[in-house]
Amino acid sequence: MGYTASVVGASGFAGGELCRLLVEHPAVELVQATSRKKENRTLGHAHPNLRDVDLRFSTPEDLASVDLLFAATPHGVSMAEIDRFRDAAGTVVDLSADFRLPEVGLYEEYYDGHSRPELLESAVYGLPELNREALPGADLVAAGGCNATASILGLLPLVVDILDGDEQVVVDVKVGSSEGGTGGGDAASHPERSGVVRPYAPAGHRHEAEIAAYLGLDVAFSAHAVDMVRGASATCHVFPDEPVSEADLWQAYRERYEDEPFVDLVAGGSGVYRYPEPKSVAGTNRAEVGFALDQSSERVVVISALDNVMKGAAGQAVHAANVALGIEETAGLDARGLHPVGSP
Amino acid sequence: MGYTASVVGASGFAGGELCRLLVEHPAVELVQATSRKKENRTLGHAHPNLRDVDLRFSTPEDLASVDLLFAATPHGVSMAEIDRFRDAAGTVVDLSADFRLPEVGLYEEYYDGHSRPELLESAVYGLPELNREALPGADLVAAGGCNATASILGLLPLVVDILDGDEQVVVDVKVGSSEGGTGGGDAASHPERSGVVRPYAPAGHRHEAEIAAYLGLDVAFSAHAVDMVRGASATCHVFPDEPVSEADLWQAYRERYEDEPFVDLVAGGSGVYRYPEPKSVAGTNRAEVGFALDQSSERVVVISALDNVMKGAAGQAVHAANVALGIEETAGLDARGLHPVGSP
Amino acid sequence: MGYTASVVGASGFAGGELCRLLVEHPAVELVQATSRKKENRTLGHAHPNLRDVDLRFSTPEDLASVDLLFAATPHGVSMAEIDRFRDAAGTVVDLSADFRLPEVGLYEEYYDGHSRPELLESAVYGLPELNREALPGADLVAAGGCNATASILGLLPLVVDILDGDEQVVVDVKVGSSEGGTGGGDAASHPERSGVVRPYAPAGHRHEAEIAAYLGLDVAFSAHAVDMVRGASATCHVFPDEPVSEADLWQAYRERYEDEPFVDLVAGGSGVYRYPEPKSVAGTNRAEVGFALDQSSERVVVISALDNVMKGAAGQAVHAANVALGIEETAGLDARGLHPVGSP
Amino acid sequence: MGYTASVVGASGFAGGELCRLLVEHPAVELVQATSRKKENRTLGHAHPNLRDVDLRFSTPEDLASVDLLFAATPHGVSMAEIDRFRDAAGTVVDLSADFRLPEVGLYEEYYDGHSRPELLESAVYGLPELNREALPGADLVAAGGCNATASILGLLPLVVDILDGDEQVVVDVKVGSSEGGTGGGDAASHPERSGVVRPYAPAGHRHEAEIAAYLGLDVAFSAHAVDMVRGASATCHVFPDEPVSEADLWQAYRERYEDEPFVDLVAGGSGVYRYPEPKSVAGTNRAEVGFALDQSSERVVVISALDNVMKGAAGQAVHAANVALGIEETAGLDARGLHPVGSP
Amino acid sequence: MVDCIECGGELSLYDDIEAGEILDCSTCGAELEVLEVDPVEVDKAPELQQDWGE
Amino acid sequence: MVDCIECGGELSLYDDIEAGEILDCSTCGAELEVLEVDPVEVDKAPELQQDWGE
Ligand SMILES: NC(=O)c1ccc[n+]([C@@H]2O[C@H](COP(=O)([O-])OP(=O)(O)OC[C@H]3O[C@@H](n4cnc5c(N)ncnc54)[C@H](OP(=O)(O)O)[C@@H]3O)[C@@H](O)[C@H]2O)c1
Ligand SMILES: NC(=O)c1ccc[n+]([C@@H]2O[C@H](COP(=O)([O-])OP(=O)(O)OC[C@H]3O[C@@H](n4cnc5c(N)ncnc54)[C@H](OP(=O)(O)O)[C@@H]3O)[C@@H](O)[C@H]2O)c1
Ligand SMILES: NC(=O)c1ccc[n+]([C@@H]2O[C@H](COP(=O)([O-])OP(=O)(O)OC[C@H]3O[C@@H](n4cnc5c(N)ncnc54)[C@H](OP(=O)(O)O)[C@@H]3O)[C@@H](O)[C@H]2O)c1
Ligand SMILES: NC(=O)c1ccc[n+]([C@@H]2O[C@H](COP(=O)([O-])OP(=O)(O)OC[C@H]3O[C@@H](n4cnc5c(N)ncnc54)[C@H](OP(=O)(O)O)[C@@H]3O)[C@@H](O)[C@H]2O)c1
Ligand SMILES: [Zn+2]
Numbered sequence A, B, C, D: 001m002g003y004t005a006s007v008v009g010a011s012g013f014a015g016g017e018l019c020r021l022l023v024e025h026p027a028v029e030l031v032q033a034t035s036r037k038k039e040n041r042t043l044g045h046a047h048p049n050l051r052d053v054d055l056r057f058s059t060p061e062d063l064a065s066v067d068l069l070f071a072a073t074p075h076g077v078s079m080a081e082i083d084r085f086r087d088a089a090g091t092v093v094d095l096s097a098d099f100r101l102p103e104v105g106l107y108e109e110y111y112d113g114h115s116r117p118e119l120l121e122s123a124v125y126g127l128p129e130l131n132r133e134a135l136p137g138a139d140l141v142a143a144g145g146c147n148a149t150a151s152i153l154g155l156l157p158l159v160v161d162i163l164d165g166d167e168q169v170v171v172d173v174k175v176g177s178s179e180g181g182t183g184g185g186d187a188a189s190h191p192e193r194s195g196v197v198r199p200y201a202p203a204g205h206r207h208e209a210e211i212a213a214y215l216g217l218d219v220a221f222s223a224h225a226v227d228m229v230r231g232a233s234a235t236c237h238v239f240p241d242e243p244v245s246e247a248d249l250w251q252a253y254r255e256r257y258e259d260e261p262f263v264d265l266v267a268g269g270s271g272v273y274r275y276p277e278p279k280s281v282a283g284t285n286r287a288e289v290g291f292a293l294d295q296s297s298e299r300v301v302v303i304s305a306l307d308n309v310m311k312g313a314a315g316q317a318v319h320a321a322n323v324a325l326g327i328e329e330t331a332g333l334d335a336r337g338l339h340p341v342g343s344p
Numbered sequence E, F: 001m002v003d004c005i006e007c008g009g010e011l012s013l014y015d016d017i018e019a020g021e022i023l024d025c026s027t028c029g030a031e032l033e034v035l036e037v038d039p040v041e042v043d044k045a046p047e048l049q050q051d052w053g054e
């Protein structure tokens, strides 16, 4: 129990997941979990899986002094509160988009501007598979977005080994309903959201900026809501300038991910589960990555799948914090998936 | 009640849907419905929605003499039985892939060859929106595949008005479990199939051939199983050589579909349902088509949605038969969708 | 087109379904559909299946003068507005609980009291299977609640033929999410509501009063939310004082329901669909009723299933209006269910 | 790593779950996992969550000599193979019904008879909450059935403290699709099984025998399939002879379960999760138990929820083995549930 | 430490608890009002009827 | 130990492996036939086309 930690926005989906991870984390102790609307209630009031945890939500107005603060609040809150967060904790890990993009120009284009642009340069993007070297000692970490994480993990080996960066790439993503957070409104109600294949932001999605910024690759991105709660699956359709072989692909992917503790290659073969699927990794910090090669069209189809609340949010944040603080990377993150499983 | 009809393969999903349509059709009388495994049982034994229909499955060995025969059997059966089918009925509508492709070469490439290649030329592709003129009087109609139909309906206005045919086009399809028919095996069991985003045939899908043959456009096609029973949704990512405007797109789509009784344009706007969604058209013969324009990447994202068992199979087949026989096009096909609805 | 009709509360689930039925009704013309929040928007804005209907929501403040007014508003609205409703229309059909119970005492016990108790006596309970004789000419009809309707239809033949009224009866109901209407709050969001078997009001449910009032039978009622959108299924566990035989049961049920256009007996047999299931009747005005006999425990298990928005609300209301106005009973209500179907 | 273990039937759902638990168990090492159909394939071929486990299925013909053998095979296999199982292992835990009932008469009534009746007396029923004292040192343990376990855990405190044993008790159970195992046939296919509330064995269910045998209470049992993969929820409607109070109930339940590591009391309050729900405990060995009191009808409604593959099968089996062998009870079983979660 | 007056379970408290605050019991979910703080005394809070999903 | 000839991943083997047996690779799922056992040599197995769900 070396480190103390707080979660701001603990009544939300990402915040609840952070609490779940931290109460079992061997090297971190959760000391504060905030919610304005549920102040004084037990964590179990919001999260039935935490009924045994002896902690009540407290107001984000009074932040305890801790080693590590996770902010799992909506876009805009962290920029407004960052000074208070940094006063409260030596290491701040933000799960929102507020410090993810490296340049203020991108915030002006894709969001509503940025009130603390001077911090963007020092904030460290929190995806260890991309940015492991930059994390140790970081005091402001911005965990990647879930769709961007799925896309980046799928494309990274190609970008490193095979692509120039000017290729045509289409990223078609399918996501679960927890991506919208707890306050989803009409469109998120069960009768309206069940059984959908619902395009949302079919063009011009904000995650394009994050992918471009970190991969140096422009992608044409579309996202669709489908009927699951947890999960994001990205199918990347990539058209390399030169034909590639299966062997080239295996080599690029194996080289990149062989030693990654949270990335599994899954491609082809027989049986029911031949390619990455979100339900296989639900509840875990794992990402599955695989590919297929389309001879005729000289296309590589890369598929990646993860749990948006875990590898796409809370799990990645804890992973990044582990690296930042020098804790064992996989500490608190070794849960295994379930089989069979419906739509976790 | 001008015409008599038989359904071969009536215990299957497409065949059951044909029976549902025909028992309510104002100009057609269903006289035979075959199943080998359920011979002598009532239609309601297989299809609970047909419990009131006073007809029993009979063997496909003895075909009644009728005006119209629908074959809703697996790939390969129609080629083997086509002479018997044509002896039994003046008009045969086949729902399988057996007579869909115009050239035997494509069967050799994508399937296991063809035993009756001489019939391919005279078979008429059954998608009225593409091929209405060729249908009247046709005696062998091949209804389009469900994924191909969704793709073709989405892309057709672009191909006619805007594209050259050499553009990069990615078609990313999401489909429901009924597409696999009644005999799905392990992968189709509820525990394994629930909650999935499962790539199947991510590359090299057979529907590419059908799309290429009828649109004259090579597409890079991938299909994914998602958690719904009925429905196919195609997201087509199209990169025109020249930039296009929203106005160009609206004009192309309106021109093509304005007078189509079964195609609705749905794009943008506010509310929960802004783009095509399979659940809005489930149980109907309607297709929804819409698009979004991605300024930065000069991409058109076309979305189309339909019910694979209806517009993608039985509904299209009845529509084609109506046109072939000179019946009112929409006869028997005017069901409206439901709201709210889960995953029909 | 003999009759004109309005729907108050047309943006809701029951109101939208009324609109769907009325725009296809052969003897009724829909002239007004109200919504305060969506005033001036098209019906299709709320209900994607009504995009082709050329009508916009108007305010309930200005009610057109019509023959028939359906009120599909939350509990309490009809009591407050009943005079305006009756001024606007000769026949009012209310879908809420406001006029369902025959005595004001029951409103005081189960609800928050009643502001217009003098109307309770003249209001006619709208379930035709129970109350057909009282409906012709009725000017205030109160359609039954969905859970009460499922329970009453299941138990009615037993009450009429077999039970004394003092037997132990447990009614265990499972319902879909559309029962909660459009404004469900947190518990109705897709992430929280998916995959549940969630007891709500396990004891002391308001529907007990309605069942007791119309069947003269006290039942011990519990309801559970399960993962479907449309549907209510009641399992009634009944312990007759004297042993009964399967033959007694068949006779009682056949006698009661043989001539009912919207009740189907479904019990036993082989195949996949052996007992009543909500998905078989989703989108229709049909109720399925069946039973099994438990020799050892001398229990009759009655199962009934219906679509809560149809037979449990809008369909029943239109059925009752048909009877009240002397229109063909089944007019506008003959839709058939789908197979296969997920969770409509 | 004190003990070695084998799983017979490891390609099935219960067997796969046993493997998942054993590969993480601190005191047990999994050395053999059998499947006839998947011999030589990796465990990951059947169970994608076990892809990293370095073990292949082997034939049940050659059983390794181990300390502990789990049999997760269909009914009938264990009776036939019990001598080979006991030769291979000092402790056998059977998950099937073969050794669950204490008397051969019950097998003759509810099953097809029993080939090894002499073993029934020495077999120990494996539900620790009921039978903890009998387990240490047991060499043949029969884990309880999932529906029986849910029912017994719900009713046990009432039976111990409040009931005589002659009261009317209705048990209405809702279960997920994994209860049917991997080989479910037509009715288990996704299109047919999705969105159901499907009564199966509404009367005369085999689990009645198990409940009666271990609680000394005759219950009227019905089970329904609903749309989830994992989970069993029992609603027990109990009519005590004398009125009981909430305080009596709390006392009975707290007394019985206060110190149970795997039973949580959940009843009433506010928020979304007020009563036991299977999705809250999915993937865990926990059972939730709660109740509500129905003043008017003098009924106690007890609700219990568990994961059929865990507390209802593999988790209970490992728990029983832990007790039998004197290992820490909770070893290998401390996984926490997820929130939000769909239908795991 | 104080017991829940509904179910008898142990209530988890926090340091700066004040009279008038509402707590929930983690077992039975009961909403309890803090009447006194030293020692802590609670009673059932006036119920906020929350009818979800019905 | 031997590498998968499809993806290069390490193949897990078992003691009494025999020529002619079919193994799957746990990474890429490839079906491999055991050609030799000492040392182990594998090749791609003749493919059993399994068309699921299409
Ligand atoms: N859900 C995902 O899959 C996912 C994936 C990647 C990243 N993220 C990011 O994680 C963040 C949280 O997402 P979520 O899905 O967990 O959202 P959520 O469920 O809506 O939760 C938001 C949390 O923030 C709190 N909050 C809101 N406004 C606040 C304020 N002004 N000050 C302090 N606390 C405030 C809320 O509680 P109170 O209002 O009671 O204080 C709640 O606990 C977002 O930035 C999101 O983009 C989410
Ligand atoms: N499902 C869809 O969404 C969809 C969409 C577009 C096109 N289609 C096409 O429609 C056809 C049927 O598909 P489906 O999904 O309905 O399949 P299905 O559910 O498996 O039904 C197949 C039917 O064919 C019968 N059958 C099988 N072999 C036969 C034979 N040798 N001779 C006569 N009857 C035979 C079966 O009944 P018995 O074995 O009892 O005779 C059954 O009634 C396929 O060609 C499929 O590609 C389907
Ligand atoms: N859903 C079911 O399964 C079901 C079954 C049986 C009976 N019912 C009954 O049917 C009624 C409607 O249920 P629902 O599920 O359709 O509810 P809903 O989806 O919430 O719809 C309620 C409708 O009433 C309107 N409304 C609300 N307050 C109003 C007011 N003061 N004056 C005029 N209009 C008002 C709403 O629109 P605006 O606010 O925009 O005006 C909306 O159109 C309820 O009484 C319910 O008990 C429903
Ligand atoms: N699923 C549940 O929720 C649940 C709950 C409580 C108890 N149980 C009990 O657990 C047992 C297994 O259930 P399940 O759902 O896991 O079934 P399942 O998925 O069908 O698995 C059965 C397993 O047994 C093997 N098997 C079948 N016949 C065999 C034989 N003659 N000899 C050796 N192995 C054989 C099968 O593999 P091969 O055929 O390849 O050898 C397979 O691995 C059943 O007795 C069931 O009643 C299940
Ligand atoms: Zn309490």
Ligand SMILES: [Zn+2]
Binding pocket: F004, F005, F006, F007, F008, F009, F025, F026, F027, F028, F029, F030
């Ligand atoms: Zn390999």
